Amino acid sequence: MEQGLLQLWASTGLYNFTFGQLAMIAVGGGLIFLAINKGFEPLLLIPIGFGGILANIPIAGIAGPDGLLGILYSAGIETGVFPLLIFMGVGAMTDFGPLLARPSLMILGAAAQFGIFFTLFGAIAMNLVPGIEFSMADAAAIAIIGGADGPTAIYVGSRLAPDLLGAIAVAAYSYMALVPIIQPPIMKLLTTEEERQTRMTQLRKVSKLEKILFPLILLIVTILLLPSATPLVGMLCFGNLLKESGVVDRLSNTAQNELINIVTIFLGLSVGSKLAADKFLSAETLGILLLGMVAFSIGTAAGLVMGKIMYRLSGKTINPLIGAAGVSAVPMAARVANKIGLQANPQNFLLMHAMGPNVAGVIGSAVAAGVLLAIVG
Amino acid sequence: MEQGLLQLWASTGLYNFTFGQLAMIAVGGGLIFLAINKGFEPLLLIPIGFGGILANIPIAGIAGPDGLLGILYSAGIETGVFPLLIFMGVGAMTDFGPLLARPSLMILGAAAQFGIFFTLFGAIAMNLVPGIEFSMADAAAIAIIGGADGPTAIYVGSRLAPDLLGAIAVAAYSYMALVPIIQPPIMKLLTTEEERQTRMTQLRKVSKLEKILFPLILLIVTILLLPSATPLVGMLCFGNLLKESGVVDRLSNTAQNELINIVTIFLGLSVGSKLAADKFLSAETLGILLLGMVAFSIGTAAGLVMGKIMYRLSGKTINPLIGAAGVSAVPMAARVANKIGLQANPQNFLLMHAMGPNVAGVIGSAVAAGVLLAIVG
Amino acid sequence: MEQGLLQLWASTGLYNFTFGQLAMIAVGGGLIFLAINKGFEPLLLIPIGFGGILANIPIAGIAGPDGLLGILYSAGIETGVFPLLIFMGVGAMTDFGPLLARPSLMILGAAAQFGIFFTLFGAIAMNLVPGIEFSMADAAAIAIIGGADGPTAIYVGSRLAPDLLGAIAVAAYSYMALVPIIQPPIMKLLTTEEERQTRMTQLRKVSKLEKILFPLILLIVTILLLPSATPLVGMLCFGNLLKESGVVDRLSNTAQNELINIVTIFLGLSVGSKLAADKFLSAETLGILLLGMVAFSIGTAAGLVMGKIMYRLSGKTINPLIGAAGVSAVPMAARVANKIGLQANPQNFLLMHAMGPNVAGVIGSAVAAGVLLAIVG
Amino acid sequence: MYAANLTMEIEQLLMQSLQLLGLGMGAVFVILLLLIAIISLVSKIVPEEVATPSAIVAPRVDNSHIAAISVALHQHRKNR
Amino acid sequence: MYAANLTMEIEQLLMQSLQLLGLGMGAVFVILLLLIAIISLVSKIVPEEVATPSAIVAPRVDNSHIAAISVALHQHRKNR
Amino acid sequence: MYAANLTMEIEQLLMQSLQLLGLGMGAVFVILLLLIAIISLVSKIVPEEVATPSAIVAPRVDNSHIAAISVALHQHRKNR
Ligand code: NA
């Protein structure tokens, strides 16, 4: 009996906890708190936070190779299957209509990717700080946070720097949630009141055929120029074709509902399994959080600057605020542009105009991911 | 041609059947009959029964390593993934409100677990019967039938005694279906008419915040005291948090509908694959069926005795019948308590009062499973 | 910089394309065009076509062992899991009522399988053409196209001739889509105006119990006589039992909706991964397309001839047109029979009468698949 | 291999496939005919459209156990 | 092994299972009692049925980001 | 490794990342500009909002084959 009690005591959490595990469980709880109480991307941060808690339970080994999270991780993240299926669902949910109605605005979604590559530079520079050591692959994985697109960040992170994946995913989703706080000051700093008041003409109606052709065109261009981006872009296009073809609604509905929900649960838990104390509690994580913030800010600024250029070139018919939506963070960034526009002019509805650069930003960061994977990977 | 005919004949079932396989196909058919005709837990017993039939088809090898059932088994049961996902869905379906409204009744869900540990003792004692040989791990896996909770039984069974899994799962679900027959006589035997007539005061309203906090509290307590129970308890809590957080309804809905349905189909078929003749048709199976019945009866009795103690201590304000619901078998056992209560007093609605001990029983048996896994596993 | 540019250029599609890959991407696009524009079995041909495009992208390796399509293929097609789950969903969707109302018409579903075995003969004979080399296994896999049932063709193809799977699946689904074009001339050629005008008496009502018993009877007969067909037939029966039992509607609904949709997406993409240029662009593919056409035509003719025999034997109460529905291609072939019947006599509604032979054709081709797997496999 | 040999091999395969044709169509007909016989028999035994037991049991049982639920939840779920 | 040995072994196992009975029921009671204590405490701290923050935040957030969407799509989806 | 070496290595990495910045932004702009060009071209070729063929074909085809179905079943399914 005494022996049994000792065995049981030796198998308690109280007996086995390390400080790091306790801290990480607190971090997991914090993410859940932010998700529920502050509305921070709850679809991802609740599973990630909970996965982080489960991963740091002593003895249970839930994130180990035979534990549920470990199994999900190796089946879905290591292989890239989960983020690609999410991307398919995103494609099935996305209406590229606004982008097609005024394709020139895609340039804003290109400019905002500057945040990614500037951050790459910054991450390498951070090696000068003692205690931080980022390889080129690490830096590329961190930089992709600036793409402001969750599945892209997880896909690239899992390929280039699996050890940093937890921090990268947490940073990516946290900053996406923080877009309404991060972007407005930059937007107000870089634009004038007059610019922000600019009203835009209504978008033309896009025909069904154009919408069907778009995913195929996007795929072909990517195949020709950057095949390394085709896993991501391809699944986005596939999902979008399911939606726009109009003949396979049952597949499209499943892709954008049950399937993406199931994969979101699994992906979140798996990513959470990378919130293990020994990997997360380090100077690198602080660096990643800092760089992620820089990435978002620079991306926003680059989009705005390009917006200002287009404002001039277009004879003041393009509101530069929609440039900030080019970072992705769909549809949050587009909503922020809309909100700031309304503040300047209560008749100024930018939402649909901002959706074009917004979804172009998704394509832009998938392309940027392709470049990083092709050269660094 | 003749050779071909011979080859074809040599590949018929008629040519290849063994008696055991025929018997097991009859058993599978019997389970399906009970499920359809008698309403015995059809969600599990139809897939299990059908899986049992498929597993005993000669030549086809459907339960073999390259067959569908074998593949599902090794992917989902051997790894523990299926029962854990079911537990997540159960969490997303469970309303812990009644338990939170009157937490003291959880003690009834604790008492009823006595059925598990008494049966463990009984299973070891059964080794005295010639022809039966249960190791400690076997005994623990059998005992968990007394938890009256399907996924817990399958999870523990698959970890401790995979060879007995078929019999254990069949026993667990059959007795859960038989709760309306097994429990009433024990309830009437152990309680007086006066006790059964006891009406209970209405439950207080539980706030949203308490419901959100509960899964986190439950998880933390389990982590601190019994990490080996955290895979089960953790997934239950995760599912429940998805539901109660209120911000991820699409995930919660998927977890409690499509995902649990898909996993239920796969889990049932996989468990059925363990109804292979050579494992199932043995003295051990009879022993398991007998022990399962004992487990349910003892658990019910222990819950009732604790109910009677609380009846006294509470000044006759707690109806001891709800103690029987402590075995789990959600929500069947709570309904039985309600029905027997109504027989004693037509104004006596015990359903909601019994739901507290009922879901506490799920937690109790997950905890018991953790102890067994920690010490025997 | 120059080096980087070269590296990037060397990683473009433009630099790496082979002619075969370009051709196969065009083929994939062609399938998608037919699916969207002509309504050719879009649920399968859009995923297959898109998978074919993805599989032929240079460098990306999406169909390779570490790419998404390669992973899906080895997880679901190599193992047979995907087609078997589709068959379960088909079972859950199928109403065998019309077949049960007049079981004698099943004989039409048997006769139409002649298309399969005649094609087997034809495929072997095609070895006389220089440049074509079909083994017995290849021939059997090609012949099953005549079964006019997609999942059966994919299941047999993946078991017997994985290299030909792409062509076989494309042929099977294309011809199923072409049934309204292939069948009518044969139907008009082989039947007289008088025969086509034959009206049939209304079907009797089938009781619930008969519908529940049918999948079990079908399974038992298959087990006794042809166990090698039980993976396919078993899953069909399982799905149908879920539906007809009436007690597990949530499982039945999931099997025939979300689950089959998810698996259809995965199966289509995986099959598409076999549209690799080096396998598909060959004389064999042309042979397969030709043989597939022959298989459909012969199957249709055999069904019609048996229909004419039954027309005589039944005293002109059976319309021979419904014999053509025996090839499967559910429900397209039954609709075609209905349409041709209406042309001959505007009061002549054959749809429900043709559904019996139609679903019998599914069983018939699953049985034929079992024979091929037992003897050739 | 010589052309003569090749043709011989193909002839063998052709013979084999002729066999398969016989065996296969035989198996298909035997199985479907047997099914016809059994179904016809069953349809005579089964009482016509009496409400079968399952129909009565169903509404009470389905959904019942798979998890811990209280009624309130079901309403919540419908609202999704 | 002799019957005597066998019985001895079983006796040992029986002792062990008796231990497990004590440990197991102990663990179950300790954990559930601790839960009761904490829940009771929490229920006293938590203000009664004030609309919790999550309830307010929810409708704004759910579904919001998981992908690129424009409003039109949602209507389309409802029609399935 | 000496600090001097370390710094040299970092300098190399910085050069490399500067290259990547150029290449990456170049690739992003080239691809998106090409897309703009093609889309603009296509939008001029495609006739405006004529009912596209797919829209006509769709209702007839969707759902049609994936399995053996008779019409009755569809109604049943709707009732879930
Ligand atoms: Na982006």
Ligand code: NA
């Ligand atoms: Na229990």
Ligand code: NA
């Ligand atoms: Na067929």
